[in-house]
Amino acid sequence: MFFNLAWRNAKRSREENLIYFLTMVTAVAAFYIVLSLGQQDVIRFLGEFESDAVDKLLTTVLPMVYLCGLLFVFFLVVFANKYKLECRSRELGLYLMFGMKKQHLFFQLMMEGVITSLLALCGGIICGGFLSEIISLATARLVGQGVIAHQSSFSMVAVVWTVIGLLLIQALTLFILGGEILKQEVYQLIYGEIEKKQDTGKVGGGFFTLLAGVVFLVVAYWIILKHFFIGNLVAVIFGIVGTLFFIRGLARLLSLFAGSVKNKATKGLYTFTLRQLQENIVSKYISVSVSSILMMLTIMLITNGSVSIISNIDKLSRSSSVYDFTVMGDDKMVEQYLSSEKMKPYVAHLNRIETGNMQKPGTNGVNSFVDWTKFREEVVQHLPPGVIDPATQGALSYMIGPDNPPALNILGIISTGSSTPYLIPVSTYNRLLEASGEVPLTLGENEAVFYINPDFRGSAQEAEFSMLNKISSTAKSMNTSLLSIDGEPFFFVPSVPMKGLTADENILITKALIVSDEVFEKYVDPDTCMVYWNFCIPEEMANTDGLMKSIMDANHLLKPSGFVYESYLNNFGRQLFYVISESYTTLYMGFMFLIIACALLSLQFLTQMNATKKRYLTLSMLGANHEQMKKSINKQVLWYFLIPLLLACISGSVGLYAMQKHLHSSQTTIGQSYPLMFIMAVSVILVLVIYAIAVARTANREIGKLRWNTNS
Numbered sequence: 269m270f271f272n273l274a275w276r277n278a279k280r281s282r283e284e285n286l287i288y289f290l291t292m293v294t295a296v297a298a299f300y301i302v303l304s305l306g307q308q309d310v311i312r313f314l315g316e317f318e319s320d321a322v323d324k325l326l327t328t329v330l331p332m333v334y335l336c337g338l339l340f341v342f343f344l345v346v347f348a349n350k351y352k353l354e355c356r357s358r359e360l361g362l363y364l365m366f367g368m369k370k371q372h373l374f375f376q377l378m379m380e381g382v383i384t385s386l387l388a389l390c391g392g393i394i395c396g397g398f399l400s401e402i403i404s405l406a407t408a409r410l411v412g413q414g415v416i417a418h419q420s421s422f423s424m425v426a427v428v429w430t431v432i433g434l435l436l437i438q439a440l441t442l443f444i445l446g447g448e449i450l451k452q453e454v455y456q457l458i459y460g461e462i463e464k465k466q467d468t469g470k471v472g473g474g475f476f477t478l479l480a481g482v483v484f485l486v487v488a489y490w491i492i493l494k495h496f497f498i499g500n501l502v503a504v505i506f507g508i509v510g511t512l513f514f515i516r517g518l519a520r521l522l523s524l525f526a527g528s529v530k531n532k533a534t535k536g537l538y539t540f541t542l543r544q545l546q547e548n549i550v551s552k553y554i555s556v557s558v559s560s561i562l563m564m565l566t567i568m569l570i571t572n573g574s575v576s577i578i579s580n581i582d583k584l585s586r587s588s589s590v591y592d593f594t595v596m597g598d599d600k601m602v603e604q605y606l607s608s609e610k611m612k613p614y615v616a617h618l619n620r621i622e623t624g625n626m627q628k629p630g631t632n633g634v635n636s637f638v639d640w641t642k643f644r645e646e647v648v649q650h651l652p653p654g655v656i657d658p659a660t661q662g663a664l665s666y667m668i669g670p671d672n673p674p675a676l677n678i679l680g681i682i683s684t685g686s687s688t689p690y691l692i693p694v695s696t697y698n699r700l701l702e703a704s705g706e707v708p709l710t711l712g713e714n715e716a717v718f719y720i721n722p723d724f725r726g727s728a729q730e731a732e733f734s735m736l737n738k739i740s741s742t743a744k745s746m747n748t749s750l751l752s753i754d755g756e757p758f759f760f761v762p763s764v765p766m767k768g769l770t771a772d773e774n775i776l777i778t779k780a781l782i783v784s785d786e787v788f789e790k791y792v793d794p795d796t797c798m799v800y801w802n803f804c805i806p807e808e809m810a811n812t813d814g815l816m817k818s819i820m821d822a823n824h825l826l827k828p829s830g831f832v833y834e835s836y837l838n839n840f841g842r843q844l845f846y847v848i849s850e851s852y853t854t855l856y857m858g859f860m861f862l863i864i865a866c867a868l869l870s871l872q873f874l875t876q877m878n879a880t881k882k883r884y885l886t887l888s889m890l891g892a893n894h895e896q897m898k899k900s901i902n903k904q905v906l907w908y909f910l911i912p913l914l915l916a917c918i919s920g921s922v923g924l925y926a927m928q929k930h931l932h933s934s935q936t937t938i939g940q941s942y943p944l945m946f947i948m949a950v951s952v953i954l955v956l957v958i959y960a961i962a963v964a965r966t967a968n969r970e971i972g973k974l975r976w977n978t979n980s
Contacts, residue, residue, distance in 0.1 A: 274379035282384060287874075287962045288348040289388060291867040295341050296392020296430055298863075301400050302330055302337070302856055303426035308404040313816075325849055333853055338433050340864045345441045347555075347868060349381070351875045353445055360449060370450045377446050378439070385438045389431055396430075397422055474520025481514030489922045496930040507919065508561065514915060515557045519549035537892060537900040544880070545904050549911065552872045560912030560919075562865035566952065567920030569858030572927060574945045576850040588722035589836060590704045591619075591802040592819055594770040597831040602801045605829055614822040616806040617703035621696045621769060623777065624797035625688040629754075636687035637791060638781075643718075643750040643760075644682060646739050650675040659683070674731040681720060681732075681779050688796075690780035692719060692769075693788040703804060706765045709782070716751060716758045717782035723768045737762045751781075753791065770800050771836045855948075862952060865912075866959035873908050877901075877967050884971050898968050905964045909956060 282289045306326045315322045404421045488506035491499040522542050549556055595602055606615050648657050652673050666680030698708035740762035743750050749757030805818045819837050826833050884897050
């Protein structure tokens with residue numbers, strides 16, 4: 269009988285508090301997803317190449333994210349259970365009056381909580397497991413480009429920790445709130461507390477509070493925009509205080525709005541709606557302010573996560589990468605090992621790339637053999653109007669970035685190591701072009717190619733390469749040399765495909781001159797020469813066994829060789845780790861904050877409405893009908909969500925602008941992120957709409973349970 273009673277009460281509680289139950293299911297799913305991250309295909313793949321970084325992510329970062337989410341859910345559970353117990357106060361009092369002992373009542377509440385938690389766990393783990401599989405498949409397909417094999421991401425460890433976390437929260441909450449219930453007398457439980465008159469303050473005080481909030485917020489915005497790195501803490505404090513003052517001050521001024529529009533004051537329940545909304549916000553302004561701050565964090569985190577995904581996904585493409593492996597070591601030993609019987613099936617397009625810096629003149633006091641003057645002058649001619657060459661203003665260096673004009677970036681690239689640029693023999697580069705399916709070059713002794721490594725230019729490379737081709741083509745058509753080496757004129761060859769030199773992006777050759785083999789031998793500094801052995805996995809093997817398996821097999825064969833080597837998957841894994849660590853956690857926390865903010869607003873509104881619902885009986889006696897009250901409740905819910913959301917949008921926009929200005933300098937990347945940001949924004953709005961509709965329906969249902977006057 270005891271269990272049956274607890275089961276019936278738990279079932280009724282779920283039906284009456286569906287918002288809370290679904291929020292708990294969502295929280296459980298979110299906990300499971302973050303805890304099972306280590307079993308997802310992408311993380312298993314990363315563990316092969318970035319084991320230390322992955323271990324740190326799984327053992328340090330994600331547990332902190334889990335504990336942070338657990339803390340927020342704890343406060344949410346406290347609010348929700350407090351609301352439920354207040355609604356059931358009369359029922360609990362009747363249990364005690366009919367002879368149930370307080371200890372028995374406490375254990376019944378615990379049993380109801382355990383039943384609800386177990387059902388939430390079942391639903392959440394099922395949903396979380398399904399979503400985890402979808403995320404695993406989607407990320408493997410999106411960023412793995414077909415090289416990551418799928419395995420089940422179900423994690424028993426994640427299930428155990430999710431169960432422990434939720435049950436611990438639920439038990440701790442019921443211990444706290446159950447103790448408070450048991451301290452009350454029976455008559456207090458049956459009749460409840462007398463409704464307290466809310467002090468909504470005077471209009472003058474509300475205006476002053478609102479003005480103070482605006483001042484605090486403006487100062488916080490100014491600090492974060494002008495002193496982002498040194499004024500973070502001060503801006504956060506001012507922002508929190510400003511939000512509290514602004515919400516409270518605005519709520520107090522709602523009474524002024526209620527009386528300002530005379531033609532609406534006598535229509536429907538306009539004045540009642542504003543007065544009720546004013547009291548709801550003033551009495552719960554701290555909770556509303558916290559929800560606004562959480563919404564602001566949601567906007568910033570989700571946007572930042574979207575930008576991180578796009579900025580890092582671009583780096584995962586192989587548009588300029590040719591080779592799968594780069595090996596360094598003794599020339600003869602490397603060549604012999606890569607030509608051995610065990611390695612031969614994995615090696616195609618073997619290419620010995622030799623590069624080195626141009627030597628310096630030994631006499632005549634000349635600093636460099638190469639003269640860039642004409643080339644620089646031509647590039648300066650392509651600067652946009654109003655943009656000045658920083659070198660003419662006494663600047664010692666250039667700022668190179670994707671938002672700069674292409675000509676300004678090219679000037680910066682020229683100035684980097686301009687006296688002793690890297691030299692690449694054309695025979696080496698031709699073998700690279702052949703491996704990528706391009707037509708080889710034919711260079712004369714007085715011809716060169718200005719090479720820019722596309723691995724380091726990102727989204728800016730297309731505009732820069734286009735400008736270089738234009739400048740080189742124009743100069744060649746006019747038979748004009750743009751470069752001189754040791755006093756001899758050299759002509760740039762246009763329209764040469766730019767490809768990554770090696771599979772190892774840690775080899776920082778950002779620019780070079782591709783010259784004939786004779787010129788290379790004549791001017792290269794032997795002391796700076798480096799040799800890189802590069803090769804590709806044969807296409808037939810990659811198509812048959814898959815690129816990942818083939819590279820992994822070759823990687824295992826190279827391990828005992830003792831050579832220093834790097835594979836394409838090492839760089840791929842490194843960039844993929846940035847996608848996971850930067851975007852996954854920020855998106856997770858963003859949506860977690862959103863759900864908690866919406867649930868907090870929902871529960872606070874329903875708690876306040878439960879305390880004041882008898883006023884609707886009074887309205888019925890005064891002639892108001894049920895439809896008018898329903899519209900009044902819907903408007904209250906709408907503005908109860910909109911007021912914190914509007915302030916969150918303003919604060920979030922300022923925060924995003926500051927992050928864009930100080931952290932994300934690439935306008936191009938942000939522009940490319942708009943489609944994903946739009947999807948995220950639609951998701952956020954959808955969550956808000958779902959919660960608002962659920963709150964309005966719950967409130968209308970509660971009002972419908974009252975004993976109405978015949979006018980209703």
